[in-house]
Amino acid sequence: MSKNIDWSSLGFGYIETEQRFVSNYKDGSWDEGVLTGDSQVVISECAGVLQYAQTCFEGLKAYTTEDGKVVCFRPDLNAQRMSDSCKRLEMPVFPEDKFVEAVAKVVEANIDYVPPYGSGATLYIRPYMFGSNPVIGVKPATEYQFRIFVTPVGPYFKGGVKPIVIRVSDFDRAAPNGTGHIKAGLNYAMSLHAIQDAHEQGYAENLYLDPATRTKVEETGGANFIFITKDGKLVTPKSNSILPSITRRSLMYVAEKYLGMEVEHREVYLDELKDFAECGLCGTAAVISPVGKIVDHGKEICFPSGMDDMGPVTKKLYDTLTGIQMGRIEAPEGWIKVIKE
Ligand code: PLP
Ligand code: COI
Numbered sequence: 001m002s003k004n005i006d007w008s009s010l011g012f013g014y015i016e017t018e019q020r021f022v023s024n025y026k027d028g029s030w031d032e033g034v035l036t037g038d039s040q041v042v043i044s045e046c047a048g049v050l051q052y053a054q055t056c057f058e059g060l061k062a063y064t065t066e067d068g069k070v071v072c073f074r075p076d077l078n079a080q081r082m083s084d085s086c087k088r089l090e091m092p093v094f095p096e097d098k099f100v101e102a103v104a105k106v107v108e109a110n111i112d113y114v115p116p117y118g119s120g121a122t123l124y125i126r127p128y129m130f131g132s133n134p135v136i137g138v139k140p141a142t143e144y145q146f147r148i149f150v151t152p153v154g155p156y157f158k159g160g161v162k163p164i165v166i167r168v169s170d171f172d173r174a175a176p177n178g179t180g181h182i183k184a185g186l187n188y189a190m191s192l193h194a195i196q197d198a199h200e201q202g203y204a205e206n207l208y209l210d211p212a213t214r215t216k217v218e219e220t221g222g223a224n225f226i227f228i229t230k231d232g233k234l235v236t237p238k239s240n241s242i243l244p245s246i247t248r249r250s251l252m253y254v255a256e257k258y259l260g261m262e263v264e265h266r267e268v269y270l271d272e273l274k275d276f277a278e279c280g281l282c283g284t285a286a287v288i289s290p291v292g293k294i295v296d297h298g299k300e301i302c303f304p305s306g307m308d309d310m311g312p313v314t315k316k317l318y319d320t321l322t323g324i325q326m327g328r329i330e331a332p333e334g335w336i337k338v339i340k341e
Pocket of ligand 1: 059219220221222223224243244245246247248282283284285
């Protein structure tokens with residue numbers, strides 16, 4: 001029985017659900033892992049994660065489809081990206097096939113928390129890993145915990161799919177050591193001041209520039225950018241210091257193969273933003289959130305799509321992507337993992 005939750009009023013927050021997956025790494029190997037009802041984590045005061053921030057995470061969603069199945073969107077790509085994060089942080093990789101199996105197990109164990117089709121909510125899945133044993137010299141931990149919890153969520157930005165206003169940030173998104181392409185907790189910790197500051201000034205997010213030249217568009221705190229040109233092309237920034245968004249990679253494919261659009265994955269300069277017709281933020285949490293305006297130190301860049309609605313091309317991309325995720329449109333081979341028939 002579906003939980004008695006007012007799905008349509010959910011924001012992007014944490015609700016404790018019943019079961020989570022836990023696996024421990026010790027003496028060079030992972031144990032089998034178990035589902036547990038215990039939501040608390042107890043670790044040494046000297047744990048590697050607490051001293052040197054040795055932790056990374058992933059984010060994906062489960063959806064109820066139009067015909068009542070429960071599915072996940074491309075969990076194999078989250079497993080791959082988590083492997084990349086682990087390698088860069090000197091953490092042991094959790095085997096990618098086991099990652100996907102564990103995602104399915106946790107969703108199944110919390111099936112009553114998967115929001116119904118059409119409710120506007122989805123089940124957010126958060127895999128993460130941290131160094132758990134005492135570490136005092138600057139070196140990697142030798143013991144780790146990998147966990148997955150799930151929580152039902154609504155839209156990431158208040159107002160759902162209403163266009164937002166963001167600003168060009170003077171801060172950099174990621175920790176300044178070339179780790180921007182991985183989902184290291186530290187990158188997000190480094191962005192917390194920037195996001196609070198943006199909110200205090202009335203902006204929904206920060207547009208981060210490349211730290212070296214401060215002329216190129218990178219991404220925001222939790223999403224990649226997509227832009228639509230006046231002649232209907234999809235343009236999306238290429239940089240090896242932004243997170244390789246699974247949503248963005250999927251949209252590039254959808255634009256080309258489903259909508260017959262031209263796609264440019266290239267460096268995007270701050271200077272050229274004024275020439276685009278539409279702008280959006282894409283990610284698991286953000287889905288596609290339209291941007292109506294970008295403020296660059298008092299100078300306003302207003303997209304012709306305006307502040308009332310999503311632009312027409314962004315809307316087509318949104319409808320196609322969410323159509324694939326919710327089973328209204330046939331997905332490319334291997335994109336959908338069915339968890340419950
Ligand atoms: N960029 C950042 C910094 C993110 O945190 C996220 C969210 O995961 C994304 C981009 C979007 O990535 P994905 O589409 O894989 O969720
Ligand atoms: C996600 O979209 O999964 C993220 O990790 C981004 C964060 C804003 C929640």
